[in-house]
Amino acid sequence: MVQFCDALTLDAPRRLSDGYLAVRARAARTGVYQYTGREVDPDNTHGLRDKAIVNVLRDENTVFDAAAVRSFIGKPVTDDHPHEAVNAANWRDYARGTIMGAMRDGEYLAFDLLLTDSTAIAKVDAGKRELSNGYGAELEFGNFRAPCGTLCDARQSKITGGNHVALVKDGRAGSECAIKDGFAVCDAITADQLAMLAASTPPSGDKPMKTLTIDGLKVPNVSDEAEAAINKLTADKVAAAAALKAAEDKTVADAASIVAKDAEIADLKAKLEAAAITPAKLADAAREYADVQAKAKALGVSFAADADTVAIKKAVVEAKMGDAAKAYTADHVAIAFDALTKDAKVEQVPTNDAFRGLRTVNTNDNAAARDFVRTARY
Known part of the structure; x- marks a missing residue:
């Protein structure tokens, strides 16, 4: 199991009457995350430890797994990542708030956070607003291709448990996870409510509409049928790119073989000339x-x-x-x-x-x- 620290950014916060800070923040996303080789393969078991950047695929089955999401609820908010996992013995040293709830927001997982420490709140007011998840995950190593076509050396197959969310200066999720002054809501969702939401369907019986992100553009109100068609087109695009890459690789290999044969012929000619009787x-x-x-x-x-x-x-x-x-x-x-x-x-x-x-x-x-x-x- 590998401990990961991923990035997210606070949305516009709401100040409560007692000075606490409530906010809903995008906490995780699907797609490709980049880590150093030492983060994903510290013992060099898979030969990746010295690699500067390792692409890790996170698909929606892993990110939005109900058990994985529930494991974050009730866990602490920290100021930077602690050098150890947060537990009952050190909770008082690191906790600056609590994760109150979670819900899906398109391709993102959003957390409802309640910050209760005045020093941490002051840092948020001063601009320290990006967040980074701390959690355990199991990795599968191999060759994986993300829907966008990016090749990955590993895939997160299972999130084994959320540990904390840390306030950081620079996170990993990118500029899309930025503080939004126009969105300030913190409706806490309990673990039981989350389970009920995951199992429920709309009262009217209509199929829920989804928001997809295609090449960085968000497409709202997408039906299941349209999503299936889009996924097929995306898969065909990935397959075509793979076929083109294979053809290019074969061309390079054939050229290398021709060069090797030419060198072998030249060597034989030289040996014949040296062996000729004069x-x-x-x-x-x-x-x-x-x-x-x-x-x-x-x-x-x-x-x-x-x-x-x-x-x-x-x-x-x-x-x-x-x-x-x-x-x-x-x-x-x-x-x-x-x-x-x-x-x-x-x-x-x-x-x-x-x-x-x-x-x-x-x-x-x-x-x-x-x-x-x-x-x-x-």
Whole structure:
């Protein structure tokens, strides 16, 4: 469970004869609320703790749940949020008034508040009028989309209990929740009355008309049928936006795949060019073959007539080192051969003689070039 502090703003207050201040204030709304990652995921269980802004969806089933609304009635009004939940042990330290009742006001939940502390009332008179709810809520984490199309990382699935409403300098609900000098009413509604209102229907039997907010504009007197049509259009709009986003994401992914393939092709071309056999490489191979042959002969080691450079080196190493060399890798054989033949007295073969009598090969034919190197004799 997460403890939340949400914003609202006092409407025009009414001063009572005993100095108390009575006011009805919009206390909560549906839609998207923004919190810091540390507020919603303090232990980083969902990887959101270090995120600057986390969008949290609050739908009307959660905001206007009868049990959740009733849980606020009778709870204290505080001056700023206390650093702990308000309870019977600390109530005298924090309470500056009481939440007397609640009712739905369009997309908002309105509270009837009675402020009883003169210092807190003076702060309201001086301009400190925004309010912030303190309550517990359960969160569902995932990908949620609000009716306006905003993507959210979490959704409040249940308000588990109201704790207090705090007077604050700057709240979270925005400029719409501002003090209205033309609306000063505080008709306290008890929890029992709220339950009766939620279960009742108009005496005439007519269907109640609703006020909807569409793209920030309030539309009064909307029937259930019109609301259903509007909700369908809104859902179609959200679905179309999601489909467009998916298509854009696929286009980006396809472009990235093409770039990766081009890079892979370029890498293969570079490797082929590096592996191509050239006349210079053939000359180097011939010199190395002649040198390895000469060193093997200088040490008195015989080898097969068709042995290549690697086979000759292995024959020399095994002849001089015995069974210990049989498990050597090609790299070990090369190192051992260099060590064994470093002082070998070999007869120098003139460069021209090294190639005399050799057949010409097509350097573009790698197979022929390999056969040429393997069978060359000096």
